[in-house]
Amino acid sequence: MLIVDDDQPTQQLLEAVIRRIGFTSAIASNGQMAIDLLNERDDFRCVILDLMMPAVDGISVIAHMAKTNRRTPVIVCTAAAARTFPELDPAIVRAIIRKPFDVEELSAAVAGLVDAADG
Numbered sequence: 682m683l684i685v686d687d688d689q690p691t692q693q694l695l696e697a698v699i700r701r702i703g704f705t706s707a708i709a710s711n712g713q714m715a716i717d718l719l720n721e722r723d724d725f726r727c728v729i730l731d732l733m734m735p736a737v738d739g740i741s742v743i744a745h746m747a748k749t750n751r752r753t754p755v756i757v758c759t760a761a762a763a764r765t766f767p768e769l770d771p772a773i774v775r776a777i778i779r780k781p782f783d784v785e786e787l788s789a790a791v792a793g794l795v796d797a798a799d800g
Contacts, residue, residue: 682706682791685715685742686758691780695758695787697731702788704777704795712737716745725753727794729787732759732766740766746773754794758782 684695684706692708699706704726709715711734719725728746732739747770749774752792755773759766760780769777776790 683709683715683718683725683753685709685712685728685734685739687711687734688731691731694784698784698787699729699791702792704791712739712742715742716752718749719746719749719753721729727791728753728755729758729791730755732757732761742768747756756787756790758787760783 682699682704684692684699686692686695690709696706696708707718708748713736715728715730716737721754730739730742730771735769739757740760745751746753746755752772754775757774757777758780759777775794778787778790
C-alpha cells in the first residue's frame with residue numbers, strides 16, 4: 682500500500698490501520714514523492730491519497746496515473762469538499778473517504794479493493 686498525505690499524524694494513523702488489517706505500507710509526504718515511488722515500483726496494491734497537498738497535489742498524482750496507464754486502485758482520503766475537485770476517474774479512484782475518517786470504513790474499503798483485485 683502507498684499512503685500519500687502531507688500530515689504526519691494522519692500518515693501514522695493510516696499506517697497503523699493498514700498494518701492492523703495485515704498489510705505493509707510505504708509513505709509519501711507529497712504528490713511528487715508519490716509519483717516518484719509509482720514510477721519506481723509496480724507492486725502497490727492500493728494507494729490511499731490525500732488531495733490537498735502543497736506543490737504537487739493528489740489530483741496531479743491521479744492525472745499522472747491516468748497518463749501512464751497506471752491502474753493501481755486509489756482510495757481518496759480527503760477533507761476537501763466534493764465541489765472543490767473535478768470528476769475523478771472511476772477507473773482509478775475506487776472510493777472517497779471523508780476526513781476525519783472512520784477507521785472501520787477505511788479498513789473495509791482497503792480490504793474490499795484488495796479482495797476484488799485478488800478475486
